[in-house]
Amino acid sequence: MHSTTLELSTVRAAQANDLEATTTVIEATASRIGVLARKAARRMAESGPRHDDYRDEFEQMGRIAVWEALTRFDENVTTDFLGFAYTTVETMLLNATRAERNQGVDADAAKTFLSMLDRAGGDPFLAEKLCQTVPPAGRRLSADRAHAARLAYQGADSLDAPAPGAEDTDEPWEPGTSTYGVPDDLVTADDVSREAERVKRCLVHGLLDTMGEGQAYVLRGTFGIEPVPFYGNTADEELAADMGTTAKAVREARSKGLKAFGKRWITTTAQTPEEAEELTAAMTARLTRKGAAACRG
Template sequence: MVELTDEQITAAKANDITAVTAIIEATEERVRQIAWPHATRVGTHDAALFEELIQVGRVAVWEALTRFEGDTAAQFFAFMNSTVKGKLSDERRRQTRQGVSQSAAARFEMALSLCDGKPFDAEKYVADRAHMHDRAMSPELARAARLSWQGQEPLSMREGEICAGVDGSTRLSFLTSDVGVPDDLIEPRDVISAERRIVVDRVRETLDALPTQQEAALSSYYGIGDYPDFGAADDARGIAAVADVPVGAVESLLEHAHDAFRTAYLGGSVADVTAVTDVVDETGQATPVETKECKSCALSKPLDEFYVRNKATGARMAACKSCKRGATKMFRKDNPEARAAHKRTSRANAKAAAASGGAA
């Protein structure tokens, strides 16, 4: 929490220059913290983008102050935090999606999520009026949105690769120009192979952008690269060993890793995927949510993500619900005899209770 007083918030809302300056200075470090991961893409930090995002963040703090309707410093910090994150996400998209508007980029990302992450299917989807109705893009804009999502793909195409657009066109610079292969000799499998390579490259780049443990968990769950396919074998211990986490934490780790991967793959920042720290009501007012660190997966989560251990005191379990479920699942898998015995005992007790009730 930044060192702000309720009096400063009230004075700043009344346009007191001294109070406004104090708030900008007090929130500077938080703005930089939010900006840093938004300026990091595929493991590479963009220093110029970082500085630009800081400037945008400072303006967002001031804008948050003009729209803030609460009274306390805690309420303002939560509201400011959400405002800055939203502004920086929009600015990152604007600067990194050259050639298309934010609206076009957003529509393509929506289509991409509906098309299971397949960019060429998404390109066709956003240009189809049957799906998009009045929001359908022209074939040219749909292709531009795809190329914008792919980044530098047009400049780094490997020789012989082909990309088909919604208008059926193909880029055969190597096959046709350099070698002289006629268009009619290009087979559908060549196009499919080229499209698949682009998706594979994007998947690997996205995995590289994830935190180390999340990358290891997903890679070993799906058997990507040199990792064995522990997911197919339902081997939580294998995933735990690779990701260096307790076995009970695997389910929680995979849950967060999938969320982070989806956001980053569609074009967002891994920084956009964090534990919920505030709740916004219908008026746009944000209030902080109390969180707790799970002793198993080491992730900070809202208190309602932990089972109640003591109803009288309200004390919560040390491990989150996901880790508890994971530990229970592993116990049942490792102890089939004990589980079967427990079921037999439960059934016998139920029958006995029913019999005694009937006799009464």
């Protein structure tokens, strides 16, 4: 709660540059500034030397914000100077942390990331991968821009909030719109089919990239997904030798990996709860012994 010991007469005197009154204002706000500075520092680093550096920097910024609050405070608008000052401090620190997190993140990158976040079923790490492959040429993000966009998004106060810097995100870019390399009126069914297949391949690679290295390698080898050569699931000894492990470990990695990949695939592709249920049932059937034999076919 805000302190009630800071009288308006003291605030007026501080606004008139009275040294004693100014000292009183500084002392009255010091504790709360420290709390807000630590909170802002945790947005940047949970602990350690970096946290301490940010805390010190943000405390200094908080004191500056109190000075600014003194210059802008109007008791005809509000008589709660401390509330006004703390709001000013919080706003300054929030803007500072956003600016620090979002270095190099432009509005286009943020908008592309949000579009891929929807396609990735809300998984920011998968969205980072998809940003680099799914959008058409000219819209794809470099690894650095995609990484920065993810950090900016994860630093938002709410996961429902748009990524800082994003604009006009009510109409996200859709991969099926004007992405075929030809004018819209010349797009054919083959163009749409090829684009859908390309996006599907990108999604498969992106999902594999977010899995554990061992499981991902086994799945790539099982189905012949680059850069791993095709082994199928009848050459586990050879795949195990390639990985420097055992055939048993390969089989275990395949079993767990198929389940993990299937769950990720359903999360990212199902459009409705009903579709998710259908895909889950199909996956369960496919991963039974009978289903596994069908996979080998």
